Amino acid sequence: MNDIYQFVSGPLAWVAFILFIGGSLYRVIAMIAEVKKKEPFIFTYMSLKYSLRSILHWITPFATYNWRRKPVLTVVTFAFHICLFVSPIFLLAHVTLWDESWNIRWWTLPDGSADIMTLIVMASCVFFLVRRLTQREVQFVTFVSDYIILGIVAAPFITGFLAYHQWFGYPILMILHVLAGEVMLVAIPFTRLSHMLFSPFTRAYMGSEFGVIRKSKDY
Amino acid sequence: MAEPATKNPVEEQKVVDEGIDVGISRLTEDKIEKVINQVLKGETGARLKTYVSTCIHCGLCSEACHYYMSNDKDPKWSPVGKIKQTIWEMIRKKGRVSPEFIRRAVEIAHTECNQCRRCMQFCPFGIDIAYLIGMVRRICHKLGVTPRYIQDTVHSHSVTMNQMWVKGDEWPDTLQWQEEEARGEFPKLRIPLEKEGADIMYSVIAPEPKFQAQLIYQAAAIMEVAGVNWTMPADKGWDNSDMAMFTGDNEIMGRIKRTHFETASRLRVKRIVMGECGHAFRSVYDTGNRWLGWSQPPIPIVHAIDFYYELLKGNRIPIKEKFKEPVTLHDPCNVVRGGGLGEKLRYVAHALCETVIEMYPNREYNYCCCAGGGVINCGPPYKLKRVKGNRVKAEQLMDARTRGAKVIIAPCHNCHSGLKDIKDYYDLHMDIKFFGDIIYKIMEKPE
Structure with missing residues (x-):
């Protein structure tokens, strides 16, 4: 068991991080290169001011017309995305690993808060799942891959939560947790989770079009 | 709020559209595959790819769409639902789709989406859904499958450089006729043709000379009263309309626009x-x-709303007395969401009318008229789908009516025609006017 743990948290972690960082860079650079080659006019319209106007509105809860129209979804989606980023980055156990391996450390969350954030992520995943299953407009455009993506995101949090509380099977859960985290990292550049990489660009372009040409709001 | 009345439901009949039926009969899967890949590989790039791989299928665009809202929130009418039924499938199958698939795709792209771009304001990622539907139209155009009525207008553009088969001499004749008519009222009025160096070239859409010549009369009257140094071309280039843009016939779109600018x-x-x-x-x-x-x-391009704003702000149109009947304002997508003229539109309305009653939602969030984007130009076969597909507009107008509005101001030809069909079908008993109608009616005229 220890050997497997050493493997997934050692060489496999390297592979996962290389694929995540390398893959993300590749996707973004390839996109920009293709714009340059086939649709260079897009650069003509890009405006920092309107890009930021658009991005800031959409990353602020209730700052857009559609966020205001959907209060429950807005609260859930913001809570989900914030916890999704904050809890793994500032978890004491994760920072300790960075510290042990690279001798770097940063501010950490109290374990109780991290635990609540993990619960929020899991509850949000259930919300998204129920939404996919019950809302007709979402269900109509749902593919198997959408459930898989949701599972990929939920898995590290479920396994991490169970491992932290050590209710059962700690060693195996720990291995599964590390694996799940690695799967998620690798999935980001190569699945629709890539909206993490691309959404600032699509938002910036639409914000610029609306600001520079259409002189109206895209939010 | 009272529900708008609906006429007896008519069974939707199978649409017969030669432009589609004949086009489909000529298709094979090989030809479809070739054309789709030619468009996807040759004419699209990172934009399409990024939009498709960024969409997380959340459905948040759905309630932006008047078709979706009016068809009992049936998901096949949602913006993303329409993308799923068209371009996603084309990409997933690498272009290998059946002629029957193309029949459904052309119906969706041409008669179930107005390209009003409201869904783009609802998408958290700013995915340009109108662009994606536009690519479907482009593919259908290259496959030779476009609804017949709108294709006919594109043929007219191609041959005559105007949308309505207005022949060379009919254009100056119409202008001369309107000038003569107007001189009864304004003895010194001219419609100056080919006046080089004028401040303004006034351009119209071809339906004006074809069957709404009074609009040219009114425009000439306003120019005369405001003392504008203007002109109109005597030959091609006077028509600013463009149906080719909506059929994906970009080459003809380019020819029309070049002619207009060169004129x-x-x-x-x-x-x-x-x-x-x-x-x-x-x-x-x-x-x-x-x-x-x-x-x-x-x-520089100046839309009529902007132009009237300028004239009214500069006190260049003397007003006898303001328009009395309470009005409500319909914000056309292409000039308000697409051109930021919402506030100027309101300035003009308040300068001309005693009572302005807002409809909700308004400004850039206004619901579409369901006529634009080439949909009304696909003609009578699709009229029922179009009016039924905008029940939500009837409800919005009904709400404004219950708060006292009697007249709808719609400063757009497509909106005008679309709203007329809606008010007739849902028995709304409201009048629809252009700003030009109102200005002409209330401005001071020579004794």
């Missing part, structure tokens, strides 16, 4: 002022000019 340039005018039309504004200001390679229109 203004030949007349050495400072600006082009266009009548109260939304799609034409989109074509001249946003789409056609860019297709020709100009990042901005080469000659």
Whole structure:
């Protein structure tokens, strides 16, 4: 068991991080290169001011017309995305690993808060799942891959939560947790989770079009 | 709020549209595959790919769409639902789709989406859904499958450089006729043709000379009273409309726009002022000019709303008394969401009318008229789908009516026609007017 743990948290972690960082860079650079080659006019319209106007509105809860129209979804989606980023980055156990391996450390969350954030992520995943299953407009455009993506995101949090509380099977859960985290990292550049990489660009372009040409709001 | 009345439901009949039926009969899967891949590989790039791989299928665009809202929130009418039924499938199957699939795709792209771009304001990622539907239309155009009525207008553009088969001599004849008519009221009025170096070239859409010549009369009257140094071309280039933009026939779109701009340039005018039309504004200001390679229109484009704003603000149109009947304002997508003229529209309305009652939602969030984007131009076979597909507009108008509005101001030709069909079908008993109608009615005229 220890050997497997050493493997997934050692060489496999390297592979996962290389694929995540390398893959993300590749996707973004390839996109920009293709714009340059086939649709260079897009650069003509890009405006920092309107890009930021658009991005800031959409990353602020209730700052857009559609966020205001959907209060429950807005609260859930913001809570989900914030916890999704904050809890793994500032978890004491994760920072300790960075510290042990690279001798770097940063501010950490109290374990109780991290635990609540993990619960929020899991509850949000259930919300998204129920939404996919019950809302007709979402269900109509749902593919198997959408459930898989949701599972990929939920898995590290479920396994991490169970491992932290050590209710059962700690060693195996720990291995599964590390694996799940690695799967998620690798999935980001190569699945629709890539909206993490691309959404600032699509938002910036639409914000610029609306600001520079259409002189109206895209939010 | 009272529900708008509906006429007896008519069974929707199978649409017979020669443009589609004959086009489909000529298709094979090989041909479809070749054309789709040619368009996807040759004419699209990172934009399409990024939009498709970024969409997380959340459905948040759905309630932006009047078709979706009016068809009992049936998901096949949602913006993303329409993308799923068209371009996603084309990409997933690498272009290998059946002729029957193309029949459904052309119906969706041409008669179930107005390209009003409201869904783009609802998408958290800013995915350009209208662009994706536009690519479907482009593919259908290259496959030779386009609804017959709108294709006919594109043929007219191609042959005559106007949308309505207005022949060479009919155009100056119509102008001369309107000039003569107007001189009964304004003895010194001229419709100056080919006046080089005028401040303004006034351009219209071809339906004006074809069957709404009084609009040219009114525009001439306003120019006369405001003392504007203006002109109209005597030959091709007077029509600013553009149905080719909506059928994906970009090559013809380019020819039309080039002719329009070159005419203004030949007349050495400072600006082009266009009548109260939304799609034409989109074509001249946003789409056609860019297709020709100009990042901005080469000659400044002024929409009628903006022009009236300028005249009223400068006190250049003396008003006898304000328009009395309470009005409500319909914000056309192409000039408000697409051109930022919402506040100027309100300034003009308040300057002209005693009582202005807002409809909700309004400004850039207004619901579409369901006529634009080429949908009304697909003709009678699709009229029922179009009016039923905008029940939500009838409800919005009904709400404004219960708060006292009697007249709808719609400064766009497509909106005008679309709203007329809606008010008739849902028995709304409201009048629809252009700003030009109101200005002409209330301005001071010579004794």
